[in-house]
Amino acid sequence: MLRSPTVDAVMAQERAASFTKRSIKSSAKLAGLRLALSMLDLTTLEGKDSPEKARALCRKGLHPFERDEAMLGERLPSVAAICVYPALVAACREILAGTGVNIASVATGFPSGQYPLSVRLDDVRKAVGDGADEIDMVINRGAFLAGRYDEIAQEIREVKRACRRPDGVFAHLKVILETGELETLDNVRRASDIAIRAMAEVDAEAGIDAPGTPDFIKTSTGKVQPAATMPVTLVMLEAIRDWYLETGRLVGMKPAGGIRTAKQALHYLVMVKETMNLDVPGFEHVAGNPWLTPHYFRFGASTLCNDILRQIAWLKTGRYQAGYDFSEA
Template identity: 70%
Template sequence: MPAAIPASPTVDRVMADARAGAFATRSIKKDAKVAGLLLAVSMIDLTTLEGKDSPEKVRSLCRKALRPFDADEAVLGFRVPPVAAVCVYPSMVGAARELLDGTGVRVASVATGFPSGQYPIEIRLEDVRDAVRDGADEIDMVINRGAFLAGRHDEVADEIRRVAEACGVAHLKVILETGELETYDNIRRASDIAIACIRDGDFIKTSTGKVSPAATMPVTLVMLEAIRDELLRSGRRIGMKPAGGIRTSKQALHYLVMVKETLGDGWLTPTMFRFGASSLLNDLLRQLVKEKTGRYAAWHDFAEA
């Protein structure tokens, strides 16, 4: 018998917006800023999810993931850490595996008919098994938003449980696609459903990056609070991944402040918090260069993935 899904509290939209807005007023400077930037680098799921992706594009992304800034030692005086993971389509998992095996950088694959999820459940499950078989360490699934919005929450929960089972040892991240869920109450409900159906150390994630709006501070806050409430209720530890729309260092630092003040230091680690992003990485590097050299760098100083 699966664990019961707890009742969800209602979310006060105005207060969630105000609380999230307050995190964006903190000023983080000097050593704390450098530490925050480096932490943010190590939390990135460096992502490419395009129809035109090729194995060589993915290999290039993997090289960037392993060594984000090739002039780091000359310019900064230290090595920039690798990112947390590379996130690709299932057909590209093999290409990523070749370069990342044994490096500590994990291979994440979207699956379950990403980004729409509008496929029969058997096909979605097969998609997951395929990706795991090819060597994915982490699976980013999409929930069935049609069923959720139609009120068939048990069906959504059942599907998440089946996907979690299909993942085996691979970690699971459940994408709610908050841009399609209309209200904060729905986002909270979907978070609670997902949290109840996944395992310790699995993640909930805001967005596919294909729908606008993607990750926002208030939406992430609502999800972080759902994670916090589960921690207080059962002691289970669920990870969080905002994805899409986080492009600047300033935004990333604001998210870290929000995580710290909602869940504490225990979540300021790549095993519990990730950024789904691609262009964010080079902005973090630019700010690191600015902090260390006092000079503003150009975009072309950093390799594109």
């Protein structure tokens, strides 16, 4: 039986709030904004999505601000990935193949997960077959809240196995806990631990020692309120930190939903900086903190992108920008 540590909810909230009090100015702020931009999983998950909209979003992700070189004198980074429904993966692939920007697909009956396991697994295989680099799965929250933890772990293992491509390489798996439905921070911690262990077990059975494609845990679908919050993200980061200290294995973190402003994104980065100071070997270029790279930390967001661009443009030009200065898709 898995024993997760209990969480002091009051202190988690206090500590999370303390990360919003740091003062970050000029060059550090600019560096933080560029980093946040490169960590984006630019997302569209609406019923009205179409291949055209997905392609437009891919172009936006590749080159977030068309006038960057003319106006700011620098090429801003591309986002980390474009996150869409499985049916749109093929359309994204037309634009993104070979660009370095990943295609992330939600799957497993997103956002509810209330479908038979066989259907959810087919969903995953189809998305991986179409070329998705990353799969965002939802857990069965009903089973979790009923205490059927083994069922959750088993489903995560099945999905992770389905992420394996014919060449043996796994698509990155991101396990969405949907923390807005988990009621308590203790549950968030427990679900994090279950997901992290279940994914590692499949790596072990496949004989993968240090996966080149890290798995992630992710807060939310964005369809349930509250979505990502700082206390929840802090608890999940601590689960990732404890797992690293225990096993030396790295797991990624993705807060998603509700992060709309550049300021919020900087608060999250401060939290990552101050929580994940682990001196991980091989990551000296980011002060030993792998979670300060897009490889291990992502923001799931859509409106955040343009707010980051707005703030970068303000910092570089000294003029406040209008919303219509930045393309929508």
